[in-house]
Amino acid sequence: MIEEKNINELQKPAFLVGAVSGSFSIVPEDKEFKFEKLCPYCNGDLTYRCNGWEQDDNGLWMADSFDMECSTEPDMEDEDEWEEWMQQHSDMPYVNQLPVDEKVKRYINGKYRFDVK
Numbered sequence: 731m732i733e734e735k736n737i738n739e740l741q742k743p744a745f746l747v748g749a750v751s752g753s754f755s756i757v758p759e760d761k762e763f764k765f766e767k768l769c770p771y772c773n774g775d776l777t778y779r780c781n782g783w784e785q786d787d788n789g790l791w792m793a794d795s796f797d798m799e800c801s802t803e804p805d806m807e808d809e810d811e812w813e814e815w816m817q818q819h820s821d822m823p824y825v826n827q828l829p830v831d832e833k834v835k836r837y838i839n840g841k842y843r844f845d846v847k
């Protein structure tokens with residue numbers, strides 16, 4: 731009798747759902763991810779938005795590539811300021827920017843899957 735009750739406990743739907751689907755949140759494909767003070771060049775906030783996806787082993791969409799924006803990016807019209815900003819933000823991207831992007835990608839793919847239309 732006791733054994734039977736224990737088995738029923740384990741078969742509660744909530745327990746099974748949690749075990750099967752993992753702990754990913756499904757988010758819209760155009761969701762923006764904002765990270766405070768993450769910019770390796772100016773310590774500004776970085777906003778990432780996914781623009782490319784790949785399917786994981788379960789057929790769910792995970793992020794592959796991103797558009798990224800730094801919060802200190804000046805107006806295009808102010809050429810001097812823009813130029814200076816651009817120069818500051820293009821210094822050895824493989825050393826400075828890439829590791830940050832990789833970290834963000836790992837973080838996002840560890841937590842989220844995308845509802846790709």
Ligand SMILES: [Zn+2]
Nearest residue numbers: 769772774800
């Ligand atoms: Zn920046």
